[in-house]
Every structure is written in structure tokens, then in C-alpha cells.
Amino acid sequence: MRTLVVRLDSMGDVLLAGPAVRAMAATSDHVTMLCGPLGREAAGLLPGVDEVLCWEAPWILADPPPVDPDEVDLLRKRVEAGMFDRAVILTSFHQSPLPTALVLRLAGIARLAAVSTDYPGSLLDHRVRVEEDIPEPERALAVAIACGGRLPDGDDGRLAVRGLAAPTDLPVPYVVLHPGTSAPARAWPADRYRDLCEHLSSLGLGAVVTGGTDERPLTAYVAGASGTDLGGTLGLGELAGVLRHAEAVVVGNTGPAHLAAAVGTPVVSLYAPTISAERWAPYGVDRVLLGDQHAPCRDTRARECPVPGHPCLSGVTTDDVVTALGTLGVRPSEPVGRSR
CATH class of the missing domain: 3.40.50.2000 (Glycogen Phosphorylase B;)
Structure with a gap:
């Protein structure tokens, strides 16, 4: 099972997706994370991520690039080459997953899940409903569970990172x-x-x-x-x-x-x-x-x-x-x- 996890905005947003990533990794052979340039480094720190793809989304970023048909088609081809079986599109309440869903559907991904206020038609297989004011990690985890993910035994669902390194010459405490x-x-x-x-x-x-x-x-x-x-x-x-x-x-x-x-x-x-x-x-x-x-x-x-x-x-x-x-x-x- 090859899974794509999408979170296209900033470093903090990507970190908050961590429990959802681990839930997908527990039921996948390979997890790729698609993120924006502001989230690339954070994506590499998340347990469960095997590969990171980076793309600037004109429908997500606060300072977006113009929509370039060639760039969108390049993204479609990159995703298509990944031969993913499923994808979860993680967004905040004010963002629409549907532009991303369209690209992923055109790339041949057969199973897509996201929270969507707008009617998704055939763009989503799992249109997830969540309460208005729940923490972002729980919102993302709900999408992962709807798409077949589950946290591994003993995972408390908190945030986590890997690959820590720190200077040794700091004052203590x-x-x-x-x-x-x-x-x-x-x-x-x-x-x-x-x-x-x-x-x-x-x-x-x-x-x-x-x-x-x-x-x-x-x-x-x-x-x-x-x-x-x-x-x-x-x-x-x-x-x-x-x-x-x-x-x-x-x-x-x-x-x-x-x-x-x-x-x-x-x-x-x-x-x-x-x-x-x-x-x-x-x-x-x-x-x-x-x-x-x-x-x-x-x-x-x-x-x-x-x-x-x-x-x-x-x-x-x-x-x-x-x-x-x-x-x-x-x-x-x-x-x-x-x-x-």
C-alpha cells in the first residue's frame, strides 16, 4: 500500500499533521508527504514519512504564485509516477481540498479523503465531517482514519519528531x-x-x-x-x-x-x-x-x-x-x- 499525505502550507501545519501521518504509516508500505516549501524541513522530521515532495500551491499559500498550467501538470505527473493507492488531503477550516483533489484524481489516485464543506462530487471518496472547534491534529487524524489509517498500539496521538540534535554549550537550566x-x-x-x-x-x-x-x-x-x-x-x-x-x-x-x-x-x-x-x-x-x-x-x-x-x-x-x-x-x- 502506497500512501500520499498532503499538507501544503507552513511548518507548524505540517507538524500538526504528525499523528495522521503515523496513522497512515501504520497501514502502509510507503508514505510520501506532499508539502509546500515552508513545510519541507518539518515533513522530513515526522516519523512515518519515507519521502517528501515539495510544491507551491497557488490555492493555499498566503503569498501564492500565479497558477501555471505547466507547473500543475508537472505536479500531476510527479504524483502519477508515485503510483499511490490512496491519499489524504489535510487542510484547515478555511481551506478547500478540492483543487488538490482534482490534481490527485487526474494523477490516477483511486481513493481520496478530506474534510470538505463544499460538495466534492466525484473528487473525494471520503468526505469527512468534523466538529467546528477541535484541535488541528484531531481534525487531520479523523481524515486518516476515514481513509483506513489507524494509530499503532501504544501511540498516544501526540505530536512527535525524529532526528533531534542540539548544541552542547548551553546554560543549564x-x-x-x-x-x-x-x-x-x-x-x-x-x-x-x-x-x-x-x-x-x-x-x-x-x-x-x-x-x-x-x-x-x-x-x-x-x-x-x-x-x-x-x-x-x-x-x-x-x-x-x-x-x-x-x-x-x-x-x-x-x-x-x-x-x-x-x-x-x-x-x-x-x-x-x-x-x-x-x-x-x-x-x-x-x-x-x-x-x-x-x-x-x-x-x-x-x-x-x-x-x-x-x-x-x-x-x-x-x-x-x-x-x-x-x-x-x-x-x-x-x-x-x-x-x-
Whole structure:
């Protein structure tokens, strides 16, 4: 049995598909994951993935390329060459699986499953219905089960990754601060992160600041003289290793929050309610959500904050985060000392 699992958007979305991937892998001889360029590295970390195909989908990405008939036909040919018996198309509530389903059907895949609000006609064999506000991993797992997947015995359905590697010269114990986000509307102010970094240092806790290559000025500012700046130095597997050995992670609603959940590290989630916390908060891990979940930006899916003053997160103080860390067991005199 050859299976294709499709999740065409970002790194966090691909990580949230992990339980569904494992369910398909448990009933397959080979699993290929089709993802977008933002999710390629994450797909390679998922247990159960044997091969990764990458394609930019003009009907999924926030900054989409134009529809190119030749590129779409190239995708069809690549999928056809895979000789897949079935495919699951994993989407969020605001995305349609049907354009992808059409390409996969034309590529000869006989059995397709997805959640679809719109009538799919002959494009889907399994039109899955789910509750509105369920966590994304459970939504994806429902699709996998409808297409014959099942979690293996002993699999708890949480997020997971493989291939972890971490630097060895980090302060112990330490908390990871990840100040960057893919959307400015989800960002806690940088000066708050810097104050938190200095405060943690004064309490005898290391503060390790992480971010992408394009976030180096931000991570350098946040780390200042008191933190360890790893901005732009880590691949995704290395970042996962750094998160794995942290006492906790302080992060907005962005991909590394889900990576922290995948390695089992507690999360202080600075969560702007532009998208549903019920669907997108860190899954299956100890967490504290901070931020006004009833702010006027709720459910707007805004990328830039639509409310003057960014009230949903600007009201969160450094002391609030320190208190949340304590709730998760992170204390300067008694570090968590979790099993590594």
C-alpha cells in the first residue's frame, strides 16, 4: 500500500499533521508527504514519512504564485509516477481540498479523503465531517482514519519528531525565548522579551533566544548581554533539540510552539486570538495561554494587528510570563529537571 499525505502550507501545519501521518504509516508500505516549501524541513522530521515532495500551491499559500498550467501538470505527473493507492488531503477550516483533489484524481489516485464543506462530487471518496472547534491534529487524524489509517498500539496521538540534535554549550537550566512570528499580529513586543531575558538571568536561569536567519536583529536585541543568541544558527532538527532540553519555551502562536509540543517541552503561549486557540494552541503538552482571548481581533485571521495598541498581547507583562513559568514548574531554585 502506497500512501500520499498532503499538507501544503507552513511548518507548524505540517507538524500538526504528525499523528495522521503515523496513522497512515501504520497501514502502509510507503508514505510520501506532499508539502509546500515552508513545510519541507518539518515533513522530513515526522516519523512515518519515507519521502517528501515539495510544491507551491497557488490555492493555499498566503503569498501564492500565479497558477501555471505547466507547473500543475508537472505536479500531476510527479504524483502519477508515485503510483499511490490512496491519499489524504489535510487542510484547515478555511481551506478547500478540492483543487488538490482534482490534481490527485487526474494523477490516477483511486481513493481520496478530506474534510470538505463544499460538495466534492466525484473528487473525494471520503468526505469527512468534523466538529467546528477541535484541535488541528484531531481534525487531520479523523481524515486518516476515514481513509483506513489507524494509530499503532501504544501511540498516544501526540505530536512527535525524529532526528533531534542540539548544541552542547548551553546554560543549564535554561528557558527558550522565541520572539519571532510569521504574522506581526501574533507578536509580543520585543522589549518585553528583552526584559524577560534580563529577568530570567537575574533569577539564575539561562535564557536562550532562537529565531530564523531573517530574525537575527530581533534575536540579538532580545538576548542583549544577558541571553544566549542562537538566531539564524539552527536547522529545524537542531532547534528541536534545543527546545527538547529546555525547561520551558516562551513563544507566540507560530511553528516553534508546535515543535516544542512535539518534543514534550512545556509552553508559555503568548496567544493572539486572531485564530482559534481551541484549534491551534500547543497540543498535548503542559501549557499556559497568555493574552486576551476575547479581544476585538478574535477570529479575524489578521496578519497585521487591526486594533490600535495591540491590546490582546500588549497587556501581558513580564511578571505574567514569570508567573506562568512557575505554574509549569520552572523556578530558579528548583529547576524542573525533566527526564531528557
